[in-house]
Amino acid sequence: MFPVLQIGPLSIQTPNLVILLGLWLGLTLAERLAPRFGVDGDTLYNLSFIAIIAGIIGARLSFAAQSLQNFLDKPLSLLSPTPNMLDPVGGMLIALTASLIYGSRKKLALWPTLDALTPLLATLGIALGLAHLASGDAFGMPAELLWGISLWGARRHPSQIYEIVASGLTLWLIWPRANSARGMAGETFGRFTALSAGACLFLHGFRGDSTILANGFRLEQIIAWGVLAVSLWWLGKFYKKIEG
Amino acid sequence: MRTILSKYWIYFTIAILVLGAGWIWVSAQNTNSTKTLETAPQEGFLAPNFTLDTKNGTQLSLSDFRGQPVLVNFWASWCPPCKAEMPGMEIVYQEFQDQGFVVLAINVTHQDSLSDAARFVEEQGFTFPILLDAQAIASQAYQIRSLPTSFFIDQEGIIQQIVFGGPIPKADLHAKIEDLLK
Numbered sequence: 001m002f003p004v005l006q007i008g009p010l011s012i013q014t015p016n017l018v019i020l021l022g023l024w025l026g027l028t029l030a031e032r033l034a035p036r037f038g039v040d041g042d043t044l045y046n047l048s049f050i051a052i053i054a055g056i057i058g059a060r061l062s063f064a065a066q067s068l069q070n071f072l073d074k075p076l077s078l079l080s081p082t083p084n085m086l087d088p089v090g091g092m093l094i095a096l097t098a099s100l101i102y103g104s105r106k107k108l109a110l111w112p113t114l115d116a117l118t119p120l121l122a123t124l125g126i127a128l129g130l131a132h133l134a135s136g137d138a139f140g141m142p143a144e145l146l147w148g149i150s151l152w153g154a155r156r157h158p159s160q161i162y163e164i165v166a167s168g169l170t171l172w173l174i175w176p177r178a179n180s181a182r183g184m185a186g187e188t189f190g191r192f193t194a195l196s197a198g199a200c201l202f203l204h205g206f207r208g209d210s211t212i213l214a215n216g217f218r219l220e221q222i223i224a225w226g227v228l229a230v231s232l233w234w235l236g237k238f239y240k241k242i243e244g
Numbered sequence: 245m246r247t248i249l250s251k252y253w254i255y256f257t258i259a260i261l262v263l264g265a266g267w268i269w270v271s272a273q274n275t276n277s278t279k280t281l282e283t284a285p286q287e288g289f290l291a292p293n294f295t296l297d298t299k300n301g302t303q304l305s306l307s308d309f310r311g312q313p314v315l316v317n318f319w320a321s322w323c324p325p326c327k328a329e330m331p332g333m334e335i336v337y338q339e340f341q342d343q344g345f346v347v348l349a350i351n352v353t354h355q356d357s358l359s360d361a362a363r364f365v366e367e368q369g370f371t372f373p374i375l376l377d378a379q380a381i382a383s384q385a386y387q388i389r390s391l392p393t394s395f396f397i398d399q400e401g402i403i404q405q406i407v408f409g410g411p412i413p414k415a416d417l418h419a420k421i422e423d424l425l426k
Contacts (some may be wrong), residue, residue, distance in 0.1 A: 004390040004408050013408055021281045042266030067419035077415035084407050085416050136286060141274070152284035201264050203273035209288065216275035228264060232257040 001137040001151065009151035015131035016083050022127020023052065036176040037116040037188070044116050049104050055095030062090020066128055106127065111186035118174045118192040125167030131158035141208040157206040166199035187238050194231035200224035277424065287406055291316070291397045292408040293383040296375040299362060304348070304373055306397075312344040313424035316395040318377075318388050320352050321360040326392040329411030330368065336414075336421055337372045343425055344399075347372035352391065354380045396420050 004014045005012040036039040044150035045158050062080055063085045064071040071077055077085075103113060140149075140157025163208040201224035206212050211219035249256070281407045283290045291314075295305040306314065317333060319326035330349065337347045353376040365374050377383050386395065393410060396405040405420060410421075 006390055057310075064415075067422065068413065070415040070418040070422075071419075074413070074415040077413035080413040082407075082409070082413060082416065082417070084405075109316065139286075152286050152289060153282055198260070198264070202267060205267055205274070212275055216272035218275070219270065221271060224265050225261070225268060229257075229261055232260060234412060236253045236257060239253045 001134065003135045011075070014134040015137075016135060018131045019124075019127050022124050022130070025128070028116060029123055032163050033119050033176055034116045038112050038185075039116040044113065046100055047102055047106075047108065048117070051095040051099045054098030055091040056086070058088035058094020059088060059091025062087035064093070064177065065090075070242075110186065111189065114189040115183075115186065118188050119171065121192065121196075122167060122174060123173035125170060126164055129160055129164035129167055132163060136187060137209075138163065139208050140184030140206050143206075154227035158206060159203060159207050162206060163199075166203060170195045170199065172214070184238050184241065187235070189203065190231050190235045190238065194228055194235060196225045197231060199226035201228060246381055268272075285395070285403070285406075287403050289403055290401050291395060291403050292387055294381075294382040296382060297375055299351075299365060299376060304375060306348065306401075309346050309348075310401055311399050312346050313399055313421070314346045314348060314397040314398060315421070316348045316350065316386070318350050318383065318386065318391055318393045319355040320391050321364045322356065323391045325410040327364060329392060329417075330370065332412070332414045332417055334368070334370050334372065336417055340421055340425065345421060345425065348375055349373070350375045350377050350382050350415040352379040352380070352383055352388065354383070396424055398424055 002014050005014050005017065027045060030048065031041040031045045034044045037244060060078060066087065102108075103110070120235035129138075136151055138160055139151050140162075142154040143157050144155060146158065147162075149158045150156075170192065173195060176187050176188065201221050204218050204220045204224070207218075207220075210221070213219055213222075272300075283292050285292060291306060293305060293307045295303055298304055306316070315333065317330075319330065323326070333347050333349070337345065349370070349372060351358075351374060353361065358376070358378075361374075361376075375382070382388075386393070390408055392410040394407045394410070395403050396407075398404050404424060
């Protein structure tokens, strides 16, 4: 665990730094691999960049909207460089809206674009795991294991390492091979979604911070099971077409 | 490979979903819901207790304030962002103290000059308790790696949010305390 990088008087939050590095690496990767999905690399880079900027602004505005009076009293707080005042859900909705507007203006085909974004998303998954490892978030259940890690007063499943491995495997499995025939549009995105949902379903069984529902069921696993079912059905449609 | 997959996809899908449902059931039997009963300087855990001398010579413990929302703030007189955010803390302390809200400002005295810290507090006229961590007891219990670091602790003694660095914008501070008081 290494939540803060102290460089002289400067305190850098390691998890945020890791996410930024992941974003940069993922964007570079997605841009380079985009032609293998039949998408222009520059257009994909612009789309991602617009989504990120819109997401950050949207996350701040959404956060402010939840305590509107406080921000009306102190409007300059909106410009504060702290990463603590961001609402991820609001940010994602605004990022999605901005991407859809940009995509429709540039007449981007939806499914090849989503396919081309998968290397970025998988790289971000690895970065998120590393960020969790640095902050100690997304920690595992207490367990006496040879490979367990001591965290928050107990020996636990190294759930953050499981997360990094799962995201690394996902990236490897969706990686578009240079000489292989291009799959059907949307297939890679379907595979990415199925693999990510499967990993979430499996790994939350070892997590110590899941949202617990009645009878001990975990909310994240139930949602992941639903997403997995939809993505498997979606992939099945592709394979039926191939068979036909 | 693809042909085989497409031929047996429905069986593969059913097998995966049945296995997934089984894993959800197994995980539910193995749920450890005692997270909030453990003590650790992490969101969702019980805040570690400490007993420290105050600037006025008395002693205070975090446990004295169980049942009240508490902001535990670690600071030093040589740390500009710490000094920048403390006047805002005084404002919210004045505003919310009648609702039980408490600020415990812990000076990392083991890394600071007590006279400099005392001069700063007197200049600013802070009314919330200033605790002196001369032996690094609280700093170690909270694994302090940077200054300022603030812990927002609810009435049950559970850490709801941690803010590394600062200054915390006034609007954000307000919003966080309103959340604690809900």
